[in-house]
Amino acid sequence: MIKGLAISPPILGRISIGKMVEKNGKRVPEKDDQFTLTSQIQNKEGWIKHPLDEQLRAKAQNQKLRSIPVRMIFNDPELNLRAEYSLFDRQTGRPVCIGNGETCQRLTNQGVEHHPCPSPDLCPLAQGGLCKPYGRLYVNLDESDEFGTFVFRTTGFNSIRTLAARLSYYHAASNGLLSCLPLQLTLRGKSTTQ
Structure with missing residues (x-):
């Protein structure tokens, strides 16, 4: 699998x-x-x-x-309800960053990178309210x-x-x-x- x-x-x-x-x-x-x-x-x-x-x-x-x-x-x-923090690209509608409050996967020019996920309130990428919980x-x-x-x-x-x-x-x-x-x-x- x-x-x-x-x-x-x-x-x-x-x-x-x-x-x-x-x-x-x-x-x-x-x-x-x-x-x-x-x-x-x-x-x-x-x-x-x-x-x-x-x-x-x-x-x-x-x-x-x-x-x-x-x-x-x-x-x-957890199989019935899935939830994570998600930041979407406004133009394409595709996810740019998806995290769980501990770690995240972020799409960059170099590919997918793994970073710490401090939650939307503390993440510099999420400023402006674009990163939200998504269930x-x-x-x-x-x-x-x-x-x-x-x-x-x-x-x-x-x-x-x-x-x-x-x-x-x-x-x-x-x-x-x-x-x-x-x-x-x-x-x-x-x-x-x-």
């Missing part, structure tokens, strides 16, 4: 909270108060909705998806293909921390049988004071 190769199950679609909109000639993300299930295909208007979106929405209160029935793909929490949660939706997954991507530190904690708790409570538990992915607001 190739070292460092991430196991990634077949992805049927995406779980998103919001969409990209155009403001002042730029495409910027706009948050929403509900989940949207999309396919892996985009057109001019954006991501095409997955058929499960409509099915789950019909059962939801006010037709808003704020909770989705899910099952984890793996028993190991991907892989789940199976109860009503979809058993071997296909939907991916929820987030750059929210609170989302990553909460998901990691919950997966660890459920892993321990189920005696390691995390993939056997029927769970709910639930949208909850968090307010902060400035």
Whole structure:
């Protein structure tokens, strides 16, 4: 097996909270108060909705998806939720630096180099807020293909921390049988004071 190769199950679609909109000639993300299930295909208007979106929405209160029935793909929490610090090139969309808070792999003119990763707050390359936590949660939706997954991507530190904690708790409570538990992915607001 190739070292460092991430196991990634077949992805049927995406779980998103919001969409990209155009403001002042730029495409910027706009948050929403509900989940949207999309396919892996985009057109001019954006991501095409997955058929499960409509099915789950019909059962939801006010037709808003704020909770989705899910099952984890793996028993190991770290295989279901992957998170790292990522700095992307704004022009190409390709990752320039990926780290875990201890070490990072950085793309330079000489190739890929390994460096210490002090976290975005202390890294000189990350100044300007371009390096962010980047998490991907892989789940199976109860009503979809058993071997296909939907991916929820987030750059929210609170989302990553909460998901990691919950997966660890459920892993321990189920005696390691995390993939056997029927769970709910639930949208909850968090307010902060400035």
